Amino acid sequence: NAGVTQTPKFQVLKTGQSMTLQCAQDMNHNSMYWYRQDPGMGLRLIYYSASEGTTDKGEVPNGYNVSRLNKREFSLRLESAAPSQTSVYFCASSREDEQFFGPGTRLTVL
């Protein structure tokens, strides 16, 4: 039982490049979330998916898109990366309101 897994662990991009962050959970949870964490800013919700087939914007969705591929997988895409998107990205999942986090992806945009 791996819980929530994320790939990659680290990534460096140049401004304007695109990439997809992958997240998967094996806990049969309905809801999944993407957060970013910046120094002094705490965890901020980017997008979430309350159930398979649905996605909604969070607090900071601009510059991102998501796909809930199936119940297990929820991906986050940066279409044209900007230096302001340098951050640590966490995926989480929950059955109800107890959220469990993946190990994170540290992204640097040059």
Next chain:
Amino acid sequence: QKEVEQNSGPLSVPEGAIASLNCTYSDRGSQSFFWYRQYSGKSPELIMFIYSNGDKEDGRFTAQLNKASQYVSLLIRDSQPSDSATYLCAVNESGGSNYKLTFGKGTLLTVNP
């Protein structure tokens, strides 16, 4: 904008002391409250949750909730150096199918041997 406020710290306590972490929230309709621990470079880990007014104890940890004052706290008894971490308070405002959490910015706790 729903807000969750925490003292950023750092809060420094000696080993064996009680560490007290505090959190206030703006949405009076908030239903459930969580404390996460985050070690440096790691992901947040759920350590306590509380839904009702009063105290909830789990080992060395006690969560306290006062909905009238919109205040939730975490007490750590017999603090250990391994408790040194950032503690995040999180609040969920609804009892329905929306399980979004609003997080505070965290309090850095240092336990000195």
